[in-house]
Amino acid sequence: METLYFILILLGVIIAYSAFMYFYQRRIVKTLTEDEFKAGYRKAQLIDVREPNEYQAGHILGARNIPVSQLRMRMKEIRPDKPVYLYCQSGARSGRAAQMLHRKGYKDLSHLQGGFKKWGGKIKTK
Template identity: 45%
Template sequence: MILQKISVWGIIDVVLLVILLAIVGNQLYLWQKGRRVAKIVENDEFQKGMHRGQLIDLREKDSFNAGHIMGARNVPFGQFRVMKNSIRKDMPVYLYDQGKSLSTRIAIKLHKDGYKDIYILKSGFERWNGRVKKSK
């Protein structure tokens, strides 16, 4: 009986380890792929270039309304497929979300669809130090 319990816990440990490795592997893949399809930039460089392109906030509407980068347009991650056609291919695209993971995923999708000039805010809105606007 004790041997059976040990083997069950051993199997659970192996399964959890495999799941953890899969999550880490996926994050590394996204990080590497994101660096190939988009330029990940700090606040200063993002702020300098965002005025010559399309500034897209990928957070949900409630987060956007609570505060967003001045001049940003809200294209929530969950509605991206429907709203993607409103993003022009002939202009640079500046993406941000709370961190950077959603922006990386969207940058990969945009690149597959032929977008070439894509920028991601490195630390996301969470650490943005520029002007912010709150919606009503």
């Protein structure tokens, strides 16, 4: 019986943490549809947070590759005074990247709803 209570409490903690992170992320980063993203990404810093092999397989034209795994070390490459548009494959990594940037004082953060796999615009491959 104690094991069942432990599992239920653990499950409740996981659900509470997930809900907190979901609402926190929605507060700090704007989720943009493809049309909204296309309308503003040329005036912003466009960052692809996927790994280099994913980036080379295809990326949005004009994007810089700063993988989320390297973001802490390369944060100085991103200007805090300009809008930052982030994207990854599906939207999860760009959300984590936005949280990291927000903690360092970046305010104007947006990411692509559905990520690169939902992108229908121009792409570049290497």
